[in-house]
Amino acid sequence: MSAALETGLVWRTPMALLMIALLGLVIVVRLRHRVGVAFAAGGLARAPGPRLPVTWRQRFATLPIILEVLALACMVAALSRPVIVEVEPPDRLGRDVLLCLDRSSSMAATDLGPARTRLAVARDLGAEFLAGRRDDRLGVVTFARFADLVCPPTADHDAVVELLRRVEIVDPEGPEDATAIGAAVGMAANLLQRSTAPGKVIVLLTDGEENVATFGATDQIAPLHAGQWCRDHGVRVHTIAVGRGDQAAGGAWRALDTTAVQQLAKISGGRFFAASDEGALRAVYRGIDRLEAARYAEPGVRVTEWFALPMLVGLALLAIASALRPDAAGGAL
Numbered sequence: 001m002s003a004a005l006e007t008g009l010v011w012r013t014p015m016a017l018l019m020i021a022l023l024g025l026v027i028v029v030r031l032r033h034r035v036g037v038a039f040a041a042g043g044l045a046r047a048p049g050p051r052l053p054v055t056w057r058q059r060f061a062t063l064p065i066i067l068e069v070l071a072l073a074c075m076v077a078a079l080s081r082p083v084i085v086e087v088e089p090p091d092r093l094g095r096d097v098l099l100c101l102d103r104s105s106s107m108a109a110t111d112l113g114p115a116r117t118r119l120a121v122a123r124d125l126g127a128e129f130l131a132g133r134r135d136d137r138l139g140v141v142t143f144a145r146f147a148d149l150v151c152p153p154t155a156d157h158d159a160v161v162e163l164l165r166r167v168e169i170v171d172p173e174g175p176e177d178a179t180a181i182g183a184a185v186g187m188a189a190n191l192l193q194r195s196t197a198p199g200k201v202i203v204l205l206t207d208g209e210e211n212v213a214t215f216g217a218t219d220q221i222a223p224l225h226a227g228q229w230c231r232d233h234g235v236r237v238h239t240i241a242v243g244r245g246d247q248a249a250g251g252a253w254r255a256l257d258t259t260a261v262q263q264l265a266k267i268s269g270g271r272f273f274a275a276s277d278e279g280a281l282r283a284v285y286r287g288i289d290r291l292e293a294a295r296y297a298e299p300g301v302r303v304t305e306w307f308a309l310p311m312l313v314g315l316a317l318l319a320i321a322s323a324l325r326p327d328a329a330g331g332a333l
Contacts, residue, residue: 012081019076067321074314084304094135095199095292096153098188099126099164102206104144104179105172109207111244113278118243119169121278122205127161129203129285133292139191143184144170144177145212152191180212181261185226185237193233200235201292204264207243209257227264237268238288242275 107119130138138160140150151163170176185202192200213220221229230237239261246254258274265272271291275281 007085007087010083010085012083014080016076016080019079064321064325067317067324071314071317071321074310074317078307078309078311078314082306082310084306086302086304094137094197095133095201096137096139096192096195096197097130097133097201097203097292098139098141098153098192099130100141100143100147100184100188100202100204101126101164101167102144102179102181102208103142103167103169104208105169105177106179106207106243106246108169108172109243111276112242112281116278117169118207119167121281122242123165123167125278125281125285126203126205127164128282129289130164131157131161132289133157137195137197139188140164140167141184141188141191142167143180145180146176147180147184147187149187149191153195178212179206179208179210180220181206181210181264182213182221182223182226185223185230185264186221189226189230189233189235192235199292200233202230202235202237202268202270203240203288204237204261205240205242206261207241207256208246210260223260223264224267227267230268235268236270237265238270238273238291239265240273240275240281240284242281244276 101119101122103119107122108117110117112118112121134157137153137155138151138157139153140160140163142148142150150167151160154160181204185204188202192202210223213222227237241256241258241261243256244253245256258272262272264270271288273284273287275284
């Protein structure tokens with residue numbers, strides 16, 4: 001919107017205000033007539049003998065003229081089309097944001113913070129991140145071997161945070177203990193593809209590598225294919241790899257292969273982050289929050305017409321002036 005936009009009271013046809021000059025002519029003509037009458041009456045008043053009483057009609061003899069002039073001024077104002085121009089504040093354009101959280105058994109490691117599991121740290125910081133997205137619709141998907149919808153995108157942020165805090169690690173000895181990154185992103189993207197939000201974002205947090213959509217698993221979606229699908233449907237994926245990797249039986253750490261999640265983020269237009277401790281993960285969430293900063297719509301303009309008010313006032317003044325004239329048949333201006 002142009003910075004030179006005029007706001008406040010604006011006259012749409014200001015040239016009509018030049019008609020105000022007619023008021024001077026009206027005043028001169030009517031007052032000359034009034035002066036002639038007053039002169040004749042004044043001669044009678046100066047004649048010898050007792051003074052004639054001054055009536056209320058005589059005292060307010062010029063009032064109809066004044067009202068007629070004011071009525072003309074109001075009508076000129078109405079013809080000039082006065083409007084009030086106001087700039088409306090821009091609307092914040094919220095996004096749909098889905099957090100995909102790994103809950104496989106490896107998330108029980110305590111390398112992110114003292115005596116706290118990776119999942120506990122990820123849950124708490126994820127809740128802080130989501131709670132700060134006040135204008136977004138939020139949702140949560142968790143995954144191990146299977147992807148599970150915890151909460152679809154909703155504006156009820158308290159409910160999202162409460163459901164997120166209830167997420168638990170799967171049984172390390174159970175059949176669910178695996179890492180299906182592609183399936184989780186696919187489910188999240190499927191939820192977002194029908195969204196009309198101006199931005200659709202997935203934040204994926206994992207501490208492992210894809211081990212479900214392996215070679216030959218034709219019924220599973222690989223992370224790279226999920227990223228392509230997201231790109232084609234306007235869904236941006238930011239991926240976070242947490243922890244120091246996998247800890248072997250002897251205590252040594254094996255670095256995590258993040259190639260797949262890096263490719264997933266890149267192909268979808270998102271960013272890849274690595275966080276080895278709680279402070280780093282908090283910084284990652286803040287970085288994503290800045291990347292997905294609130295957008296604003298163009299500020300609107302509200303225009304309110306005010307021509308009717310001076311027109312009605314002018315007509316009312318003319319009616320009063322006509323009623324007050326000594327000779328009602330004398331006509332208006």
